[in-house]
Amino acid sequence: MNEQVTAYLEEHHDRFLEELKDLLRIPSISADSKYANDVRLGAQFIHQQLESMGCDTELVETAGHPIVYGEWLKAEGAPTVLVYGHYDVQPPDPLDEWISPPFEPTIRDEHIYARGATDDKGQMFTHVKSVEAWLKTVGELPVNVKFVIEGEEEVGGENLDEFLKNNQDRCRADVAVVSDTAQYGPGIPAITYGLRGIVACEIHLQGPSQDLHSGVFGGAVANPVNVLARLIASLHDDAGHCQIPGFYDDVVPLTDEERQNFAALPFDDAEFAQSLGISGTFGEAGYSTLERRWGRPTCDVNGITGGYQGEGPKTIVPAKASAKITCRLVPNQNADAILASLESYLRGQLPPGIQLTFRRFHGCPAVVCDLNSPYMAAARRAVAVGFGKEPVLIREGGSIPVVGSFKEFLGIDTLLLGWGQNTDNLHSPNEKFSLSAFRQGILASAALWHELANNS
Numbered sequence: 349m350n351e352q353v354t355a356y357l358e359e360h361h362d363r364f365l366e367e368l369k370d371l372l373r374i375p376s377i378s379a380d381s382k383y384a385n386d387v388r389l390g391a392q393f394i395h396q397q398l399e400s401m402g403c404d405t406e407l408v409e410t411a412g413h414p415i416v417y418g419e420w421l422k423a424e425g426a427p428t429v430l431v432y433g434h435y436d437v438q439p440p441d442p443l444d445e446w447i448s449p450p451f452e453p454t455i456r457d458e459h460i461y462a463r464g465a466t467d468d469k470g471q472m473f474t475h476v477k478s479v480e481a482w483l484k485t486v487g488e489l490p491v492n493v494k495f496v497i498e499g500e501e502e503v504g505g506e507n508l509d510e511f512l513k514n515n516q517d518r519c520r521a522d523v524a525v526v527s528d529t530a531q532y533g534p535g536i537p538a539i540t541y542g543l544r545g546i547v548a549c550e551i552h553l554q555g556p557s558q559d560l561h562s563g564v565f566g567g568a569v570a571n572p573v574n575v576l577a578r579l580i581a582s583l584h585d586d587a588g589h590c591q592i593p594g595f596y597d598d599v600v601p602l603t604d605e606e607r608q609n610f611a612a613l614p615f616d617d618a619e620f621a622q623s624l625g626i627s628g629t630f631g632e633a634g635y636s637t638l639e640r641r642w643g644r645p646t647c648d649v650n651g652i653t654g655g656y657q658g659e660g661p662k663t664i665v666p667a668k669a670s671a672k673i674t675c676r677l678v679p680n681q682n683a684d685a686i687l688a689s690l691e692s693y694l695r696g697q698l699p700p701g702i703q704l705t706f707r708r709f710h711g712c713p714a715v716v717c718d719l720n721s722p723y724m725a726a727a728r729r730a731v732a733v734g735f736g737k738e739p740v741l742i743r744e745g746g747s748i749p750v751v752g753s754f755k756e757f758l759g760i761d762t763l764l765l766g767w768g769q770n771t772d773n774l775h776s777p778n779e780k781f782s783l784s785a786f787r788q789g790i791l792a793s794a795a796l797w798h799e800l801a802n803n804s
Contacts, residue, residue: 349733349795350486353485353486356485357481367473369453371393371435371469372451372464372465373451373452373453374389377437378436378437379438379439379502387413387435387436391407391415394416397476401476401479401484402483403418403419403420404419411507411510415497415499418495419493420479420492421494422489423490427803429491429521429525429797430525430760431497433528434468435468436501440463447461450777450779455783458782459780461778461780464779465772465780466780468501470768471528471768474767475793478797479793481790482794490798491801492521496511496519505750512754519757520758522723523800524762524763525796526750529764530770530772539741540742541742542716542717542743543746543751544744546676546747547683548672548710548711549674549691549706550671550672551576551673551706552704552707553670553704559665559666559667563663569665572668572702573655575698576652578697580649582697583647583673590632590675592689592693594685594689599644599678615637620637632644632646641745645681647673647674649671649672654669676747683711683713691706712752715752715762723763726803729795730792731792748764763796765789765793767781767788768785
């Protein structure tokens with residue numbers, strides 16, 4: 349690691365933190381059209397940052413919010429790294445649960461509190477500052493770097509896919525870097541090498557043309573709410589196995605080495621359950637909690653509607669009912685096949701008098717990166733430099749669609765280097781980011797450019 353770069357990072361760290369505060373003060377809420385101008389201000393802030401440190405930069409207009417594209421491509425023969433992040437944030441509601449205002453960054457207990465602190469402004473900004481340090485001291489980077497920073501991640505990022513599809517040569521790289529995940533726990537840095545995919549659908553059951561009197565008509569017609577309850581109950585057996593036909597046919601099982609690595613991580617089922625306010629864990633039989641969360645597919649009902657919801661009784665046979673369902677997928681599962689099987693399975697159980705409408709939503713595939721790639725080896729060394737210890741290798745139960753997009757449109761894997769914590773209140777009131785993680789993340793990022801160059 350270059351000593352000039354390290355010294356620059358230390359000398360300018362207070363300024364980096366103040367600049368992060370300036371970024372966090374921008375209410376770049378992509379989901380609310382009232383904040384469209386603020387979202388643009390967020391894009392302009394990042395554009396100015398990249399431009400001022402010597403990158404060729406463009407504010408790319410889309411059908412929605414702008415994408416900030418920047419590049420420094422003067423390291424001949426060296427690898428090219430695509431850095432992704434997002435400058436948009438979730439709405440801050442409910443406001444009355446924030447200790448300090450969501451867009452007035454506040455330091456408490458060695459954390460910075462603000463909406464976007466860890467998701468994803470703080471984490472993304474570490475890579476911006478590390479590149480600055482190299483360019484302002486050495487005058488060049490040991491690798492080529494491209495930045496793609498979007499403003500619609502929190503609302504689906506559809507325009508990013510369009511940008512990648514139409515700019516494949518421009519965005520071409522050897523590997524991508526995303527810091528929008530988390531460490532395994534406090535003091536335990538991690539590299540996430542696998543993500544579950546997701547498919548989503550909504551089912552609507554229609555019975556009679558209108559709500560009916562349950563005394564006059566009950567027992568003579570199928571009740572859509574009763575039918576929906578039975579359909580949902582049929583999705584799993586008592587051991588937690590999903591009953592959708594063919595659901596497990598293409599599942600790539602966890603390796604013995606992965607299961608051993610997961611078992612070696614500090615984790616306590618009782619503490620985990622207590623932190624969630626439940627009496628115990630439950631899931632697919634034969635697997636540990638971490639294995640279920642990271643490496644096994646799931647099917648969950650996310651919401652149910654139907655019938656009378658007001659105070660007191662109302663004696664009706666409801667006319668309709670609906671449910672939202674998602675499945676988290678693991679490598680090799682086919683999303684279209686899963687949805688087709690689910691629809692067929694549900695339709696096969698319908699009684700007379702009930703019609704089913706099945707609506708599919710966009711999803712993304714599961715991803716597992718090569719643990720033995722030179723890029724992964726470089727990332728492990730860089731994280732060790734930044735955080736002072738070797739990272740653990742973990743999977744994540746959630747989905748990051750852009751990782752699949754990079755694979756689909758650019759053919760590259762992604763290094764998921766998370767500096768935050770799962771307890772940083774992402775999408776919740778009092779979002780925070782550790783000041784030490786901000787400092788260590790910048791150092792790890794600066795070391796990453798050096799380590800990736802050494803692999804070339």
